[in-house]
Amino acid sequence: MSSVKLSQLVKKYGNLEVVKAIDLEVQPHEFVVLVGPSGCGKSTTLRMIAGLEEITGGSVSIEERVVNRVAPKDRDVAMVFQNYALYPHLNVAENIAFGLRIRKTPKAEVTTMVAEVAEILGLTDYLHRRPAELSGGQRQRVAMGRAIVRHPKVFLFDEPLSNLDAKLRSQMRAEIKRLHKRLEVTSIYVTHDQVEAMTLADRIVVMNDGIIEQVGTPMDLFLNPANTFVAGFIGSPPMNQLPARVGGTAEAPTAEIADQLLPLPPLPELAERIGAQVTVGIRPEHANVHKQGTNPIKVELELVETLGSEALLHTTLAEKPFIIKTETEGYYDMLHDVSSFTVNTDQVKVFDADTGRVFGQGAA
Amino acid sequence: MEKETRLQRIIFHLRREWQIYAMLLPTIIWFIVFLYKPMYGLQIAFKDYSIFRGVAASPWVGLEHFEHLFSNDQFIRAVWNTIKISALNLVFGFPAPIILALMFNEILHATYKKTAQTIVYLPHFISSVIIAGIVITAFSPSVGIVNTVLGWFGIDSIYFLTKPEWFRPIFVGTGIWQEAGFGSIVFLAAIAGVNPSLYESAVVDGANRWQMMWRITIPSILPTILIMLIIRIGNIMEVSFELIILLYQPATYETADVVNTFVYRQGLQSGRYDFAAAAGLFNAVVAFVLVMVANTLSRRYSRTSLW
Amino acid sequence: MMNWNLYSRGDKFFAIVVSILIGMFTVATLYPFIYIAAVSFSSGFAAQAGKVVLTPIDSTIEAYKYILVQPDFWISYRNTFIYTIGGTVMSLLFIIPGAYALSRPQLFGRRFFNLFIAFTMWFNAGIIPFYLNMRDLSLLDSMFGIILAFAVNAFNIILLRNFFEAIPQSFEEAARMDGANDFQVLWKVFIPLSKPAIATITLFCIVARWNGFFWAMVLLQSQEKIPLQVFLRHTLSNLSDDDEFAITQLEAAYSAETVTAAIIVCSIIPVLLVYPWIQKYFEKGILLGGVKE
Ligand SMILES: Nc1ncnc2c1ncn2[C@@H]1O[C@H](COP(=O)(O)OP(=O)(O)O)[C@@H](O)[C@H]1O
Ligand SMILES: [Mg+2]
Numbered sequence: 001m002s003s004v005k006l007s008q009l010v011k012k013y014g015n016l017e018v019v020k021a022i023d024l025e026v027q028p029h030e031f032v033v034l035v036g037p038s039g040c041g042k043s044t045t046l047r048m049i050a051g052l053e054e055i056t057g058g059s060v061s062i063e064e065r066v067v068n069r070v071a072p073k074d075r076d077v078a079m080v081f082q083n084y085a086l087y088p089h090l091n092v093a094e095n096i097a098f099g100l101r102i103r104k105t106p107k108a109e110v111t112t113m114v115a116e117v118a119e120i121l122g123l124t125d126y127l128h129r130r131p132a133e134l135s136g137g138q139r140q141r142v143a144m145g146r147a148i149v150r151h152p153k154v155f156l157f158d159e160p161l162s163n164l165d166a167k168l169r170s171q172m173r174a175e176i177k178r179l180h181k182r183l184e185v186t187s188i189y190v191t192h193d194q195v196e197a198m199t200l201a202d203r204i205v206v207m208n209d210g211i212i213e214q215v216g217t218p219m220d221l222f223l224n225p226a227n228t229f230v231a232g233f234i235g236s237p238p239m240n241q242l243p244a245r246v247g248g249t250a251e252a253p254t255a256e257i258a259d260q261l262l263p264l265p266p267l268p269e270l271a272e273r274i275g276a277q278v279t280v281g282i283r284p285e286h287a288n289v290h291k292q293g294t295n296p297i298k299v300e301l302e303l304v305e306t307l308g309s310e311a312l313l314h315t316t317l318a319e320k321p322f323i324i325k326t327e328t329e330g331y332y333d334m335l336h337d338v339s340s341f342t343v344n345t346d347q348v349k350v351f352d353a354d355t356g357r358v359f360g361q362g363a364a
Numbered sequence: 365m366e367k368e369t370r371l372q373r374i375i376f377h378l379r380r381e382w383q384i385y386a387m388l389l390p391t392i393i394w395f396i397v398f399l400y401k402p403m404y405g406l407q408i409a410f411k412d413y414s415i416f417r418g419v420a421a422s423p424w425v426g427l428e429h430f431e432h433l434f435s436n437d438q439f440i441r442a443v444w445n446t447i448k449i450s451a452l453n454l455v456f457g458f459p460a461p462i463i464l465a466l467m468f469n470e471i472l473h474a475t476y477k478k479t480a481q482t483i484v485y486l487p488h489f490i491s492s493v494i495i496a497g498i499v500i501t502a503f504s505p506s507v508g509i510v511n512t513v514l515g516w517f518g519i520d521s522i523y524f525l526t527k528p529e530w531f532r533p534i535f536v537g538t539g540i541w542q543e544a545g546f547g548s549i550v551f552l553a554a555i556a557g558v559n560p561s562l563y564e565s566a567v568v569d570g571a572n573r574w575q576m577m578w579r580i581t582i583p584s585i586l587p588t589i590l591i592m593l594i595i596r597i598g599n600i601m602e603v604s605f606e607l608i609i610l611l612y613q614p615a616t617y618e619t620a621d622v623v624n625t626f627v628y629r630q631g632l633q634s635g636r637y638d639f640a641a642a643a644g645l646f647n648a649v650v651a652f653v654l655v656m657v658a659n660t661l662s663r664r665y666s667r668t669s670l671w
Numbered sequence: 672m673m674n675w676n677l678y679s680r681g682d683k684f685f686a687i688v689v690s691i692l693i694g695m696f697t698v699a700t701l702y703p704f705i706y707i708a709a710v711s712f713s714s715g716f717a718a719q720a721g722k723v724v725l726t727p728i729d730s731t732i733e734a735y736k737y738i739l740v741q742p743d744f745w746i747s748y749r750n751t752f753i754y755t756i757g758g759t760v761m762s763l764l765f766i767i768p769g770a771y772a773l774s775r776p777q778l779f780g781r782r783f784f785n786l787f788i789a790f791t792m793w794f795n796a797g798i799i800p801f802y803l804n805m806r807d808l809s810l811l812d813s814m815f816g817i818i819l820a821f822a823v824n825a826f827n828i829i830l831l832r833n834f835f836e837a838i839p840q841s842f843e844e845a846a847r848m849d850g851a852n853d854f855q856v857l858w859k860v861f862i863p864l865s866k867p868a869i870a871t872i873t874l875f876c877i878v879a880r881w882n883g884f885f886w887a888m889v890l891l892q893s894q895e896k897i898p899l900q901v902f903l904r905h906t907l908s909n910l911s912d913d914d915e916f917a918i919t920q921l922e923a924a925y926s927a928e929t930v931t932a933a934i935i936v937c938s939i940i941p942v943l944l945v946y947p948w949i950q951k952y953f954e955k956g957i958l959l960g961g962v963k964e
Binding site for chain 3: 370376381383385387388390391392394395398399400401402403405406408418419432434436467468470472473476480482483484486487488490491492493494496497498500501502504506507508509511512515541544545567571573574575580606609610624627628631632637640641644645647648651652655
């Protein structure tokens, strides 16, 4: 049984199709993050699940029930908004209780439920304050309290942390994670920040321009991006992508990058493409500057950006920028002398130069 | 995927959103009954209207009323008076709130400013009848303070309100006294919206307050000034005739009678409904055209339309 | 930015001149009221002699006595309260739901309805057809007719609609997900969030009703239905036309002028009482804090 299911879901504004027939199944208790660049249709998708946006085509099901025609209040979902949408004329307790009061929950019950939620979120001392008298993080917590208190089947989050500063954001991230562990409510979370997606998600859904590019666990997306878009979106910094020509033989293909040769994994698709153009992808973390392997690839170092325990080496390879991420511990003095790197052949990704699809993942 | 019909969509929409239509309905009915139905009744301007036959059954007379209207000296005079009073209002009444707002902006003492503002907004909230009462009392030949003061300088009492040449100055002056303060609010709001860093950099450049007013404040609120000016021009036909009715008398009709007071006298006092309706229609059409022109101008020059 | 200590001599001079000019204008605004109040408390004789300038001469409350014993004065005063309260309530009953509906994006035909309402700001049929329409509706000389026929105007609806439109959509959406219907969204969210706008409109309505005179004069015939302003107008014209009154009262403690002034004072006092009370809402930005955009 799936908790939320999208089937061929479409949203059009006039002739503009902003969500293009997407399919997705969210399992019970799962924490799914929709991530993608701004304007790609994440919020629209979430709002169709919430019932705030009319569905142009396809369907949304919640616990196996098609809810296209069900009013938001009857879908048993709760949403946390980017701007929190706290009622300024109500205090924290009243804000949290708002939904219960609308649903005519008995007063005594409301009080205990609000107290319980305030306890979970550490808001007990603030129940009588107005939103204007709270800090950003506290407002954020109240917004979550308003969602939690109703014990919905599904939580929806639309960029709930984007109004907070960096430090608070990582703190709240941890808190959301902890809450999910404790409450185990199915959650769908929208963000444009891939770090947020990587740290929070059980599964990540990468969206771009109204379609789903890839669905998978954070590590899955990191290690096996399905296409150049996902490769360029996930990871910080993202995967290096270099245009290259396939050379060598079917058993030992190589990539010709300018005048250098990089061994490629022996993928069946490559056998047919000797001499063709491809895109080669190498994660900054996978480029090793310390190990002297065979076939080092020469780069020109331009800038060393030290981040503490790690450093980013900004280099150029065949006149394209190429970033290497390396540890600093014990190597710090030699970072400025880097002129080449090596890479494990099985960590090199090869993408179709035209479609951007990765080779070697079967039908995926 | 099942395709739904248009009808199904509408029914679904109404089932889901009927409440907003229920909320809108009374207002729409009100507009139809009290504002659109009279528009239908405007046809009496082209009819020989009789109360007993009613609007629909009265016979058509074409443009007869308009022919009479345009050969009626009193009507022509009323049109000119309307335009003259509006022009005076524009020349003297329009700059007043702007100047006031600019001056308020120079006042540092917060309490002084607040108190002064509260006081000058007040006359806006006073009824025409009272304003008229105050004017009549103040300008009265025997008791009036104006004549009392003139008396100190050895000037004989003037029967201001019976003298045609005094009507317009008194009327326009009263208007400024009543509305300049309240009118300054919109300009004060515009001034409040000016980016403070403009002033800060001007201070650094050594500008004084007078220069800042001319170089920063006034250019910054120019769009607001323009819009308000256009609104004023659009409203030329709308002289506040309530106050005129209260202040004028046959002796001053010569300068005081405007189209709406003419309509009031002809229609409601003399019962010539169809003729008066024609005069009213003329006024409404001219006003409508002026508002449309004003809006087009505003849209073109300030990229802001009034609606 | 504005700091007296950083002002140059010229700036200080400028500021002082402006303060004085503002002071003069403020005094000029206030003076007529003081003058009228002074006249109202002066003896008729002193007023007739043109002696009153700033303070009451031969202080007396005779003029008030003359007014306050007239039953018609009290009836008209009561009527004005009825028109003001009834009319304002009626206005809000139309305007608030109407503006809410017009502000909803999902309203089908929203552009049309908005135009339908705004059009009446640019074109109206005028005095005569409105009057004849009232007669056709049998609303002449009817208190309810006055209350209903002036309940709505396009400007107030549009003002409130604009305010509603500026409320972030997420407030409505959050309430909707919490199970609120449109009436609840309006009542529990939009109205509390719009207090400044609604207070402003309430003020406009109260002032318009309290001051409304022309149509009350035209539409109402019965003495027991007229509001204060019409009573005032009758008294004003009667007093000034009534030479006999002037002559017989010449030696008396009150005169036409002091009585006029006294009525004016009685009519302004409620306005003065309400004015600061609602004015505070203008500035209260209640929408701060709940939203961060
Ligand atoms: N009401 C609307 N009318 C027309 N276009 C819209 C509307 N709402 C959103 N869009 C468009 O739909 C696209 C997707 O928007 P959205 O789902 O908000 O993106 P995001 O992924 O940033 O949340 C954007 O290009 C946006 O411009
Ligand atoms: Mg979004």
